[in-house]
Amino acid sequence: MKDQMRGNAQSRTWIEAPRKQSMLMHPIIFIAAFTLLGTLFAAQEWHHAHKSGFEIGAGIIFGSWGLQYFLWGVISWLLWWRFRPFIQNASAVRILTIVVPLSFVTYFFEDMIWVVFFPDVPMNRAPMPYWERVSYNYWGDLTESMCIFWGAFFFFRGMGYYHQFREKETAAAQLEVQLANAKIAALRMQLNPHFLFNTMNSISSLMRDDPDAADSMLEQLSSLLRMTLERRDIQLIPLHEEIEFTETYLAMQDRRYMGRVTRTLSVDPDLYDALVPAMILQPIIENAYVHGLSKLDRGGELSIEVRQEGQQVNALITNSGVGLKARPGALPNGYGVGLANVTNRLRLHYGNDCTFSIREVDGLCVQVSIAFPVELAKNSGESETRFGA
């Protein structure tokens, strides 16, 4: 069930799975369980009789108990199979007016069958005709049989409540997933236009003085848009695609910062197929430029490292600049809209199984570290490369 829910959570078009019956309600298993119960009662009685010195055949004890519970098993299962919705939804009035009489009738029916198989019961008495035996046994076993009938009845009703509960729970989980998807989409939209218009402004300013640079920036912007559009609403992408995106973004920043920043990018090759939230690095890097590197006239340093730490992907983005204290107007939860989005997206994808931290290192450098579980892309074996023919 858990697996099923996870599967549903992943696929966007969520269709209610066919109601799955519990294994317990398989007729063979259900009736066998009933018969086993009868056998246990028989064993107890046989043991008790033996200890008390009564000489009673094991056959008659096990046979009578076994058959009684077997019959109840069959009857209960048939009732459940035929009238499940009624049993699970019947009102108190209907229980009183229909189910109570039904319990007596059902028991009578069970008794009629049982008596056929055990003509010698009751023992130690003169032989009785069939109907007399039916009546004798009926009153003798009434309490026990009523317990069995109503036990089964409330068990079935309980299962109904359980199913309803599970259905509600599944619907709630589904809703949560949809909500999370909507939120993620909204967050990504927040990232794109901001970045898009800044870039267009840069192109516009380059257009007059350096048409070639404007041209090239426009090409890079197109590449970024292509990469973004290509993945549509896929949230998790292989790291190597995220790195391609980041490299193009960095190439554009190089042009804006014209030699003021030296940067290094190092990625553990074993993580190229690891799934990461799309565009998770870009806001962090943008932050490093806006709040750190842009404050330096020259000699800025930016380092991006993605490595594996245990079962986690760990990305470290370190930039030189002015440290953390000089940051005015930080949001209460931290560090501006961009980074708040990063933490929100990590939470939505990984719950508590992720970390985000920002700290000062070596005085004026700032290091952002994010970590989340390693999950390798399954279907990345498809290569789009063609060699010759």
Add this chain to the structure above:
Amino acid sequence: MIHAVVADDEVLARQKLRQLLRDEQDIEIVGESATALETIELVRTVSPELLFLDIQMPGMDGFDVLGALTNQKETPAPQVIFTTAFDQYAVRAFEVNAVDYLLKPFTHERLRAAIQRIREQPETAPRDSSSENGSGQGPDGYTNRIVFKSRGRILFLSVSDIRWIGAEGNYVRLSTATENHLLRETMAHVEERLDPRDFLRVHRSFIVNLKYVKEVRRETDGDSVVIMDNGQKVALGRSFRSSLKLQLNRL
């Protein structure tokens, strides 16, 4: 002089090519067309050596145009550079032997690289795109170019532009003079497609293009490295040393 026809249904797209090609002394635009039929007519009339071909045009698409041009025998089909805003036809363009695939918007630099490729095409190159030999394959069956997507762009990369190839996990890195590209490929798969006269395995994780090898040097720590003409160093594995020496002596 290379005579070129520009086929694109958008005026501004044709204008851009006209402006950029002004700087290329050896390229002359001999005609422009805006639809598939116009293009076929024009090419038949002026039989240019080069055709800039948009893929989406009213009527038929660029591939249909190309098909029509190669099916008729009177005039030889021109070399084709596709220009398009769509990236999904790259492999098909590669397979019909297009010289290059320019994704709009492209830069002047990118256009120059495509034209340089035209200039380097031997005059005797087979000009029909339906050659049984298939595209991008040399006469001896080795690949001479590769098509792939990298950073949102389409590349028709000549293998002769590759400096070295390195293994990285499930990927290989192709290094050219200016860039690196990561492809999801295995070293063995790449190696078997490269001409062993040009490319040599020098390490478990590296293949170098012998054309760009400057020297082999032993570092102070005793390890050997291959130095490329741009100063990049590639590790040289112990067991590959002798085969490299042999190859370099041959050159």
